[in-house]
Amino acid sequence: DAGVIQSPRHEVTEMGQEVTLRCKPISGHDYLFWYRQTMMRGLELLIYFNNNVPIDDSGMPEDRFSAKMPNASFSTLKIQPSEPRDSAVYFCASSSGPPTNEKLFFGSGTQLSVL
């Protein structure tokens, strides 16, 4: 398996623009997670899905952030409008079973820079 695949690897945009990050989980994994990593706050969970259904979005910073999972092999994280403070590395991760028992597999991340 190719692992968790994220695109793009790098995104540079201007403040106010819409940004869409994409993720393809490992085939057969029914849990998908979006994390954000910054120097100041470390790794933070934004939202996670089980069987394409959002389970907990309490980590989503504000209404400018939205995430969808239209099918088992694809998820998007959208920021509209983007702001400079959104600059971070965004990771997608998946697991094959309940997060209480299973390891998490991470993608390589999307480095987002909002100017």
Next chain:
Amino acid sequence: KQEVTQIPAALSVPEGENLVLNCSFTDSAIYNLQWFRQDPGKGLTSLLLIQSSQREQTSGRLNASLDKSSGRSTLYIAASQPGDSATYLCAVRLSSGNTGKLIFGQGTTLQVKP
């Protein structure tokens, strides 16, 4: 509120040395604890997962221990190699409330010199 702390923030050792990385957490009500490795510009790789009922897990030259009552975990790396150079993060999973959430430490950046 669960807080995870890793000390030291950075560590430099000569090749071949055995070393220990430390992780502490404030709330012992956890489901499990994971150790991850992160290489520069890359995602995280899960190294070891210890359930709350377990005391340790081993994989190759890596051994992770868990003392839930004292809120501590250690990652022992035997016979360190330059390829072990990376940032090591520990993360705990809460046993109540949002069990889907991992709480991460800030990491220990390890450099193994040839």
